[in-house]
Amino acid sequence: MFRLDHEVSKWCSALTRQGRFSASQVEELTDHLYNEVQKQQAMGVSEEKAFYLAIRKLGTIDELTVEYSKNQRIRHALSAIANVRYGAQVLGLYLMAVACLMSYATATAWFAYYSGEFTPPDTVPFVLAFAVIATFGWCGFKGFQLLRGRALSCGALLGLLALISIQVPIIGGLPVNGYEFSGGLQYAVLFGPLEYRLEFHPGADMHINTAFSEPYFGINIVALVAGIFIALNLIDRWRKDEAAVSHTTTAA
């Protein structure tokens, strides 16, 4: 059985998920929708048909998004970097690059293991190579989705955040060992007792230092920025999910 309020609520949730419409804009469009349904019903059209006619007259969600985004073009251009959506697309490219570089580095290390020319730690067994390539392959796929403007679920964003976060810290020269893991471009800011320096390392790297040296600590700036963008996307996703839930609850 057709329930008008339920269908309108579903339509509003779909609008809200787009992230281009404020709550008051959704309310305004909802009022328009009800007015049109009322008008059609007054002309003898059934409630269900009236709803679909009203939706068609108002335009599809994609068409509405295009119309509404016309007002935001300049602002988007000015805040391209800060904007979560543009950030997501840049992040998508980064994640795809990380996936390619990491898969290449892992595959090379595995071939080295397979050929027997090298010994650990410059080689990795098949299971580890497969796990790393599968994990970063997933990361690259999610990056591709972000690049295409698809919204990722909170779970996927949390997974990506974990993958990127482990690339942020750099610890070296401790008596036991150090830690450094970069799956893509690394721009490291290093602090130690002797010096402060910046280092740029393109490519993937994954190692645990065993050689003793002066202790130093650092941050991989590229991973840090990527992590911040993922966190922004995550917050954005949470807000949209909450808005959709509260809208559905209110309508119900």
Added chain:
Amino acid sequence: MVIPKDLVAASATPIILSILSNGDSYGYAIIEEVRRASSGELEWADGMLYPILHRIEKKGLVSSYFRIAENGRKRKYYKLKKSGKRELAQLRQHWTDLHNVLINLGGEQQCFA
């Protein structure tokens, strides 16, 4: 005769401001008023109106407020501001000037043929 899209777009702001000069109104009523005034010749896509309303609101030509409608739902009304009245007077003058240019060039008969 259906009016071409570019003319529809160009005339949207003065038409909205003209409707609001008669009193506060809301999106759906504005669209209905346009249909009635143009006898259906001016076809506005319903979804096109709201971004224009928001744009002219940002420009400071109109203000908006919410009120509970007779059906119990929240409804957003738009109100013409003083700057909007001045803008409307200017736009009306521009359209009159254009109309006069066409009249002077082709005569009234040819212009509206």
